[in-house]
Amino acid sequence: MFASSIRLASLPKGPSMARSFSYTSPARVAEVKSLGVIGAGQMGLGIALVAAQRAQVPVTLVDSSQASLDKGLKFADKLLEKDVAKQRITREAADAARGLLTPTIKIDDLSSVDFVIEAVPEIPDLKTKIFSSLAQIAPKHAILATNTSSISITKIAAATSTDPTDLQASSRVISTHFMNPVPIQKGVEIIRGLQTSQETMDTAIAFVERMGKVASVSADSPGFLANRILMPYLNEAVICLETGVGGREDIDNIMKTGTNVPMGPLVLADFIGLDTCLAIMNVLHQETGDSKYRPAGLLRRMVDAGWLGRKSGKGFYDY
Ligand code: NAD
Numbered sequence: 001m002f003a004s005s006i007r008l009a010s011l012p013k014g015p016s017m018a019r020s021f022s023y024t025s026p027a028r029v030a031e032v033k034s035l036g037v038i039g040a041g042q043m044g045l046g047i048a049l050v051a052a053q054r055a056q057v058p059v060t061l062v063d064s065s066q067a068s069l070d071k072g073l074k075f076a077d078k079l080l081e082k083d084v085a086k087q088r089i090t091r092e093a094a095d096a097a098r099g100l101l102t103p104t105i106k107i108d109d110l111s112s113v114d115f116v117i118e119a120v121p122e123i124p125d126l127k128t129k130i131f132s133s134l135a136q137i138a139p140k141h142a143i144l145a146t147n148t149s150s151i152s153i154t155k156i157a158a159a160t161s162t163d164p165t166d167l168q169a170s171s172r173v174i175s176t177h178f179m180n181p182v183p184i185q186k187g188v189e190i191i192r193g194l195q196t197s198q199e200t201m202d203t204a205i206a207f208v209e210r211m212g213k214v215a216s217v218s219a220d221s222p223g224f225l226a227n228r229i230l231m232p233y234l235n236e237a238v239i240c241l242e243t244g245v246g247g248r249e250d251i252d253n254i255m256k257t258g259t260n261v262p263m264g265p266l267v268l269a270d271f272i273g274l275d276t277c278l279a280i281m282n283v284l285h286q287e288t289g290d291s292k293y294r295p296a297g298l299l300r301r302m303v304d305a306g307w308l309g310r311k312s313g314k315g316f317y318d319y
Contacts, residue, residue: 028202030141032210036060036110037117038130040072040103042273042311043147044119046182049076052100053093055210060113061103069103076101079183110138115207117176119147122279127151128159135160135169143203144169145176149227149276150283153193153220170195174204177224178213180272188213189224222287223280231280234272237265238296241316248316266316269299270309278303 032055037048040063048059063069080094089097102109107130110116116138120126127146134144146156157173158164174196179185188208192201205215218224223231237251246254252264261268269277281295302308302315309315 028199029206030114030143030199030203032057032114032143032203032207034058034060034113035115035117036062036113036138037119038062038107038110039119039121039147040068041119041121043178043180043182044117045072045075046180047117047119047147047178048072048101049079049097050182050211050213052097053089054212055207056096056100058100058102060109061101062105062107062110063103064105066105069105073101073103107133108137110134110142112139113142114139115143115145115203117145117147122149122151122276124151124155127156131156131159131173140168142172143200143207144173145204146173147178148175149177150223150280152222152287153191154195155193157193157195167195167197171197172200174200175220175224176204176208177218177226178208179226186212186214187226188215189218189226190215191218191220191224193220223284227280228284231277231284232293234265234269234277235281235293235296235299238269238299241266242296242298270315270317270319272309273311274299274307274309274315275303 035048035051035057037044037051037059040048040061044061044063048061051057052059061069061072063072076098080098083089084091084094116134118127118130120130127148131144131146138144144160146153148156153173153175157170160169160173170193173193175189175191177189177191179187190201190205190208208215216225222228237255240246240251241248248266252266255261255264263271278295278299281293281299284293285295306312307314310319313319
């Protein structure tokens with residue numbers, strides 16, 4: 001935290017800051033020749049595809065569900081076809097990127113990758129179990145990154161060993177928190193845990209920059225930067241709906257036409273996934289103990305009903 005604050009203090013001011021500055025010192029950057037992605041949902045699939053297209057590395061895409069893998073790859077084909085049709089990329093480039101994606105349901109297939117990014121649902125026990133397995137399966141030099149939206153990186157890193165003084169694997173754990181949709185949004189939050197080494201940090205930043213992304217460093221604090229700011233805003237929109245301060249369209253329209261955001265908060269919550277929004281609010285609430293982060297009752301009820309937004313066909317809107 002102190003290191004990044006000191007660096008930030010010396011940054012040039014103004015809008016060109018992100019592009020003109022790199023956090024890394026090249027001497028510390030390890031070479032990444034292959035990637036593993038765990039979870040082929042909306043985030044994992046996007047990360048795998050952009051890594052294949054921009055960083056041009058082979059990607060082993062793991063999901064516990066064959067149906068999710070099939071659905072994800074079908075979606076990748078659709079995105080690539082769209083890019084070709086709009087002449088954003090050539091047919092050869094699309095075929096080359098698609099050829100770099102290897103789907104599998106076996107996590108053991110990550111035994112020779114240089115970098116892993118985990119993007120399974122936001123369930124703490126699920127993530128810690130996966131990192132405990134990764135410490136055994138992945139090579140001893142591999143960077144082990146999580147795409148968590150809110151769970152402590154220090155906690156996830158601690159799951160790699162039962163001995164807290166053993167930093168062999170935990171020093172290689174970091175968060176690369178991509179924004180949704182990954183092919184479009186440039187921002188990636190980089191969060192280090194207490195155990196994370198400087199080389200892990202530098203390598204992760206260099207790799208996301210290779211993917212064409214812009215890194216912002218956040219401390220390992222509940223919600224990090226993006227969701228600490230975004231989620232209370234979305235939650236407040238749900239409270240406004242629930243308590244009758246405004247109707248669905250009024251809430252979305254005033255924010256769209258009044259603050260120049262491309263989507264209103266309820267449409268955005270549907271797009272992110274209401275289960276993901278609730279999970280993040282729960283972490284903010286539990287970790288800080290501050291009642292201002294209490295999830296809206298309506299958000300809980302909608303998740304209870306299975307109305308998760310766009311991905312389930314029903315949320316604040318119907319899809
Ligand atoms: P998702 O539900 O779309 O996808 C999760 C995928 O993980 C599914 O395909 C599921 O089959 C798979 N999975 C479940 N258990 C698994 C296991 N044990 N091994 C392998 N695969 C498994 O979720 P998502 O929206 O892609 O979110 C993934 C992560 O990214 C979460 O941590 C979330 O908080 C974070 N995130 C989400 C967003 C967003 O807007 N949705 C944005 C940034 C970060």
